[in-house]
Amino acid sequence: MSFNNLDSLYRQVIMDHYKNPRNRGKIEGDVLTVDMNNPTCGDRIQLQLKVEDGIVSDAKFDGEGCSISMSSASMMTQAIKGKKVEDALAMSKDFSNMMLGEEVEFEDDIAALHGVSKFPARIKCATLAWKAMEKGVHEQEENE
Amino acid sequence: MDVKSIRQQFPILNQEINGHPLVYLDSSATAQKPLSVIEAVDAYYREDNANVHRGVHTLGSRATDKYEGAREKVRRFIHAKSSAEVIFTRGTTTAINTVAYGYARQILKEGDEIVITPMEHHSNIIPWQQAAKATGATLKYIPLEEDGTLSLDAVRETITKQTKLVAVAHVSNVLGTINPVKEIATIAHENGAVILLDGAQGAPHMKVDVQELDCDFYAFSGHKMGAPTGIGVLYGKRALLEQMEPVEFGGEMIDFVNLYDSTWKELPWKFEGGTPIIAGAIGLGAAIDFLNEIGMDAITAHEEKLAHYAMDKLSTIDGISIYGPKERAALVTFNLDDVHPHDVATVLDAEGIAVRAGHHCAQPLMKWLDVTATARASFYLYNTEEDVDKLVEGLLKTKEYFGDVF
Numbered sequence: 266m267s268f269n270n271l272d273s274l275y276r277q278v279i280m281d282h283y284k285n286p287r288n289r290g291k292i293e294g295d296v297l298t299v300d301m302n303n304p305t306c307g308d309r310i311q312l313q314l315k316v317e318d319g320i321v322s323d324a325k326f327d328g329e330g331c332s333i334s335m336s337s338a339s340m341m342t343q344a345i346k347g348k349k350v351e352d353a354l355a356m357s358k359d360f361s362n363m364m365l366g367e368e369v370e371f372e373d374d375i376a377a378l379h380g381v382s383k384f385p386a387r388i389k390c391a392t393l394a395w396k397a398m399e400k401g402v403h404e405q406e407e408n409e
Numbered sequence: 410m411d412v413k414s415i416r417q418q419f420p421i422l423n424q425e426i427n428g429h430p431l432v433y434l435d436s437s438a439t440a441q442k443p444l445s446v447i448e449a450v451d452a453y454y455r456e457d458n459a460n461v462h463r464g465v466h467t468l469g470s471r472a473t474d475k476y477e478g479a480r481e482k483v484r485r486f487i488h489a490k491s492s493a494e495v496i497f498t499r500g501t502t503t504a505i506n507t508v509a510y511g512y513a514r515q516i517l518k519e520g521d522e523i524v525i526t527p528m529e530h531h532s533n534i535i536p537w538q539q540a541a542k543a544t545g546a547t548l549k550y551i552p553l554e555e556d557g558t559l560s561l562d563a564v565r566e567t568i569t570k571q572t573k574l575v576a577v578a579h580v581s582n583v584l585g586t587i588n589p590v591k592e593i594a595t596i597a598h599e600n601g602a603v604i605l606l607d608g609a610q611g612a613p614h615m616k617v618d619v620q621e622l623d624c625d626f627y628a629f630s631g632h633k634m635g636a637p638t639g640i641g642v643l644y645g646k647r648a649l650l651e652q653m654e655p656v657e658f659g660g661e662m663i664d665f666v667n668l669y670d671s672t673w674k675e676l677p678w679k680f681e682g683g684t685p686i687i688a689g690a691i692g693l694g695a696a697i698d699f700l701n702e703i704g705m706d707a708i709t710a711h712e713e714k715l716a717h718y719a720m721d722k723l724s725t726i727d728g729i730s731i732y733g734p735k736e737r738a739a740l741v742t743f744n745l746d747d748v749h750p751h752d753v754a755t756v757l758d759a760e761g762i763a764v765r766a767g768h769h770c771a772q773p774l775m776k777w778l779d780v781t782a783t784a785r786a787s788f789y790l791y792n793t794e795e796d797v798d799k800l801v802e803g804l805l806k807t808k809e810y811f812g813d814v815f
Contacts, residue, residue, distance in 0.1 A: 270758050271425075271810065275752075278688060307768040307775065307782045328779045331751035387755060 274381035275393055282336035287343045288325045299401040303389055308334045312397040316405060321345045326394060327372045333387050338394035350402055357395045364388045416791050427763025432796045437582050437610060437740050437787035438765050446635055449695035450688050452718045458686055476687050479694030486584035486697045488618040489644055493676035495536030497690050497806055501609040504530040504628035505679060508605055509536035511653040513574055515523045515610045516690040519545035522572040525560060526551045527777045528581040531770040537576060547596040557584040557733040564596050572602040583769050585737030594623050609633055614712055614738060616705040619644050633691060635696035650676050657682035665710030708790045712739035715788045719797045732778055740787035745804055748811045750784040756807040762800055
């Protein structure tokens with residue numbers, strides 16, 4: 266593998282999200298908060314979701330991790346904001362399928378992460394934020 | 410030591426990864442296996458496979474001879490008084506847990522202390538956390554010096570007359586610190602405590618003499634010294650092992666079984682319930698033969714030279730942070746600028762270089778270092794200065810690659 270292959274992993278848009286994360290921080294007030302970590306490597310994320318009338322009205326994250334996990338969190342929060350909860354979950358399913366190497370259409374920056382599927386050791390980095398989102402939504406549903 | 414001919418005995422090293430010759434720098438996680446070990450396991454299954462200690466038939470006695478022969482090789486390797494003091498386990502973790510369950514939990518009571526250090530691997534922390542919780546004993550840590558070493562003053566201050574058990578790594582798997590374990594054992598004994606040494610990063614790399622160290626327990630894993638995974642050793646002083654109850658009950662470890670009561674076999678078999686790890690033990694015996702042929706002193710000298718060379722070369726890289734003392738075992742844990750260790754490891758892998766990235770099963774130590782993760786290059790007898798050069802080149806490329814980002 267040459268650095269050309271690395272370029273398929275570390276796309277410019279990924280590096281941009283890593284360096285300039287969107288939606289990094291905390292949401293004021295009483296919102297859904299999920300902590301998740303990847304125990305094999307130490308990456309951790311805290312995801313906060315504000316859900317109103319079945320719509321994700323705000324999403325923010327905080328945490329520490331590699332370029333893939335943090336950029337994925339940045340992109341995920343960007344993508345699900347304003348979406349219906351069920352659409353966010355469907356997107357998460359699409360994302361998992363993309364990690365398995367399937368062709369999936371993503372309109373936004375997320376498409377840049379498709380290269381991760383060729384680096385099996387890094388797939389868990391990319392899916393961390395999505396798993397946190399799923400967990401949060403399911404916890405909310407159970408409480409309702 | 411002729412590293413070139415040693416390398417030829419490790420078939421796995423002769424391959425390309427991502428278009429580059431493999432540079433394997435993750436031996437602290439697990440070491441590669443010499444052909445003689447692979448062949449010994451293969452030959453056992455092809456020619457001698459049978460259960461041990463029960464068959465009257467020829468294969469049964471051949472398997473038993475090989476299995477017990479491996480125990481004798483381990484005894485000589487660590488210079489135990491008797492092979493009754495050598496218990497085969499699944500690895501270091503099982504060995505430590507055997508002491509935690511079979512010894513610590515039996516003797517500890519409220520007010521007693523267990524003393525460990527912040528540089529321990531999780532496998533030498535969690536068994537003691539659990540034993541402390543179960544018995545009401547207190548878990549205490551010997552504070553580290555700024556460079557990641559242990560001072561004997563700090564050891565003396567932490568171990569008290571209430572301390573019943575001290576558990577310390579022989580060598581740190583992150584910092585590379587080689588601990589003054591003989592001196593720590595003396596201090597433990599002066600206070601009436603027993604001492605367990607986690608030898609996972611010790612036994613593969615240096616001569617270990619359990620009688621000279623005067624440790625009460627010494628635990629290590631076969632797979633970090635060229636043997637298969639799934640085999641390890643618990644050494645214990647006979648008097649302590651005699652006093653201990655078995656941890657696993659079942660076949661192989663019993664003497665007489667009545668309807669409501671049973672008695673145990675003598676040492677070491679009372680700790681080896683169930684069909685043992687026969688092929689693994691034979692593989693460990695072959696690994697010990699292999700290491701002895703080269704000589705443990707020669708291996709230690711080679712690794713010391715490599716450690717110095719690696720420290721000199723790596724410290725010239727702008728933006729690198731190296732953790733641990735200057736004098737160390739042959740491993741270097743580091744971070745490079747703000748590039749996350751996963752990203753470092755991925756770029757190095759693209760160059761055929763295998764390093765470990767993450768918390769190295771030492772989360773308390775990561776907290777002490779104030780980092781969430783690190784990268785680690787670890788060396789063994791088959792590594793060369795050229796491997797270090799390739800690592801340095803790879804790290805410079807990593808910097809270049811991520812240079813635009815940071």
